[in-house]
Amino acid sequence: MILAFEHVTKLYGPVIGVNDVTCQIGPGITGLLGANGAGKSTLIKLASGQLRPTQGSVRFDGRRAWSTAAKRMFGYSPDLDRFYNDMTGREFVVAMTRLYGYSGRESRRRAELALQKVGMQPRAERRLGGCSHGMRQRIKLAQALVHDPPVLLLDEPLNGIDPGGRREIHELLTALARRGKTLLISSHILAELEHLVDRIVMMSRGRIIASGTLAEVRGALEEQPLLIEIASDRPRRLAALLTELSDVGGVDIRDETLTVHTRQPARFFAELGRLVNEHGFNVRRLQTLDAGAGAVFDYLERSA
DSSP states (O other): OOEEEEEEEEEETTEEEEEEEEEEEOSEEEEEEOOTTSSHHHHHHHHTTSSOOSEEEEEETTEETTSHHHHTTEEEEOSOOOOOTTSBHHHHHHHHHHTTTOOHHHHHHHHHHHHHHTTOGGGTTSBGGGSOHHHHHHHHHHHHHTTOOSEEEEESTTTTOOHHHHHHHHHHHHHHHHTTOEEEEEESOHHHHTTTOSEEEEEETTEEEEEEOHHHHHHHOTTOOEEEEEEESSHHHHHHHHHTSTTEEEEEEETTEEEEEESOHHHHHHHHHHHHHHHTOOEEEEEESSOSHHHHHHHHHHHO
16 A cells, blocks of 8 residues: 655645655555654644645545545544543544444454554553553554554654553554555654664655665765764774874764764775774774664754
8 A cells, every 4th residue: 555645735824834745655664753843743634634735645546645435544543632531442442443334343343452452451441531641542543453454644653652562562563564554653752763664754844854764864865974982992093093084073082982973984984994904903892873863863954
């Protein structure tokens, strides 16, 4: 199942929510990353048919996102924490399932399966007004799963869930992706999705500023500075040699550890290997300090 955005712009009066976005979201897990206000929720609302684009089109395998046919193709978990608080979790999920047209018996069966998947079945009789934020997040995810849709649109689904719960949700989402489902998951906490997603779409000020796997995005940034930590037996001698390299912007020394700022990571590592071999340095530790999704996004946002 392919979710396609073609030159999509959404205006809120004079304010641009999404600006000329073109991308395709296919099977697997795609992380939609960006700071609050970047346009993530607007993009997901466009995908779910809650909003129509001012310009462009949003389609599920060729069907317009706001059409009845498209709406049965996805499950949606919004970022809003609003419920009928007098309902129990089970009652809420059953009620949402009935909206898909299932009979009462089938709705109850599907609700139990979904509650079990998200780890809420033993606690489903608790009223929503007395549930923690993490429990309410699981209930939202359960109602998105009840009709076994090929596409899941999840807006900040891990917000408020404890580390153990996040691990369980990660396993569930990974299992869904292995079944060939298409998942679009938004978050403003970049480390939250870094080890979960297959590819990332980064947004800033309504535009897509990068997309692909984290490695692909990073590899495309030839001029992105990288911070590297090196522990060596002769740190001062190594530092002196490194400062002579044109791709090194600076070297800091603390005890026997160097922190190196480089502008061309691939070229730097080749040169570092050459120096180690030629001068016989004993390198005990070599690690990048800012190669994660957060560092990539911060760099891209500053450059956008």
